[in-house]
Every structure is written in structure tokens, then in C-alpha cells.
Amino acid sequence: MKRFIDLLGSIILILAFLPFMVIIGVVIRIRMGSPVLFKQMRPGLDGKPFYIYKFRTMIDERDKNGQIIPEELRLTALGIFLRKYSLDELPQLFNVFKGDLSFVGPRPLLMEYLPLYTKEQARRHEVKPGITGWAQVNGRNLISWEEKFKLDVWYVENQSLFLDLKILILTIKKVLIKEGVSAINHSSMEDFKG
Numbered sequence: 597m598k599r600f601i602d603l604l605g606s607i608i609l610i611l612a613f614l615p616f617m618v619i620i621g622v623v624i625r626i627r628m629g630s631p632v633l634f635k636q637m638r639p640g641l642d643g644k645p646f647y648i649y650k651f652r653t654m655i656d657e658r659d660k661n662g663q664i665i666p667e668e669l670r671l672t673a674l675g676i677f678l679r680k681y682s683l684d685e686l687p688q689l690f691n692v693f694k695g696d697l698s699f700v701g702p703r704p705l706l707m708e709y710l711p712l713y714t715k716e717q718a719r720r721h722e723v724k725p726g727i728t729g730w731a732q733v734n735g736r737n738l739i740s741w742e743e744k745f746k747l748d749v750w751y752v753e754n755q756s757l758f759l760d761l762k763i764l765i766l767t768i769k770k771v772l773i774k775e776g777v778s779a780i781n782h783s784s785m786e787d788f789k790g
């Protein structure tokens with residue numbers, strides 16, 4: 597049932613948002629150049645890797661030694677706007693359509709985090725990852741990694757269509773009031789160290 601909802605919902609939303617995605621893509625191409633999309637390997641269900649897609653929000657700026665400059669300096673005004681309204685996440689609708697993501701589930705993090713999880717934290721991979729999740733509507737980037745993982749595991753143990761609907765409604769509210777997008781003193785969330 598959940599896969600059917602994901603498939604049908606992603607088709608409807610891709611068709612509805614396609615003109616906006618084209619406009620965003622053109623603006624990114626003009627303001628930041630290529631590539632328009634940010635593509636990164638992430639762990640999915642059972643830790644199986646897949647490529648997640650987002651609109652690019654940062655420039656690829658490097659210092660005189662060829663080292664990439666800090667994230668805060670690479671994030672553009674356009675990127676800040678896209679993140680503020682979660683518009684950078686729109687290409688993930690194609691991930692949902694393909695079946696890599698669900699609308700609701702623990703957010704897919706970085707591949708290099710996999711060996712750092714405790715056995716309990718790794719349970720977040722027992723379900724398909726999502727565009728939004730229980731941790732995102734309960735603090736997003738303003739809570740600690742430990743709190744986030746506890747919320748992810750709670751979702752794994754309590755998932756239901758009713759809970760997913762509640763999370764989707766709360767997500768819309770969070771996006772509209774632009775709450776929890778950035779962690780304190782950081783443009784997104786600090787790296788997980790284990």
C-alpha cells in the first residue's frame with residue numbers, strides 16, 4: 597500500500613512541479629553554472645546504496661591550494677533560498693518514483709556513516725528512507741545526532757499510514773514556517789563522528 601501511494605503521489609507531484617523544476621534548473625544554470633543537480637550515493641533500505649538527487653545549492657569554490665573552501669562560504673544566496681523552502685529537495689520525487697526513497701522514512705545519510713552506527717542506530721535502515729521523517733518534524737537539524745537516531749528507530753517500530761500522513765502534514769507546516777533548516781553555527785548539520 598505504501599509503495600502504491602509513493603508511486604501515485606510521485607507521479608502526480610512530478611507532473612505538478614515539473615514547470616517549477618525546469619525554472620529552478622534554468623536559474624541554477626545561469627547563476628551557478630553546471631551541474632544543475634547534486635548527485636550523491638546514499639544508503640537505502642538495508643544499507644543498499646543508491647544515488648539521491650537534489651538541486652545544487654553550493655558553488656565548487658577552492659582556495660589557492662586547490663582545497664575546497666568551507667560549506668558556509670560555498671552556499672549561495674540562491675542556495676539559501678532553495679534550502680529555506682526545501683525546493684532543493686524536489687528532484688527527490690524521481691527517487692520516490694524509482695523506489696529508492698519513500699515520501700516518509702528516516703532521511704538517508706552518508707555512506708561513510710554506516711560503520712559508525714551502533715546496532716540500535718543501524719535499525720533506521722530496516723525501512724526505506726524518506727524525503728521527510730519523524731526526526732525532521734521533531735527538530736530537523738536543530739537536534740543532536742543521538743536524538744535524531746532515537747526518533748528514526750521509534751519510527752521504524754511505530755510506522756503506519758496514519759503516522760506517515762501526520763508526518764507529511766507536519767512537514768508542510770515546518771516548510772511554510774521555515775523551522776529547523778540550519779543547525780546552530782552551521783549551514784546544515786555537522787558531520788556525524790560516531
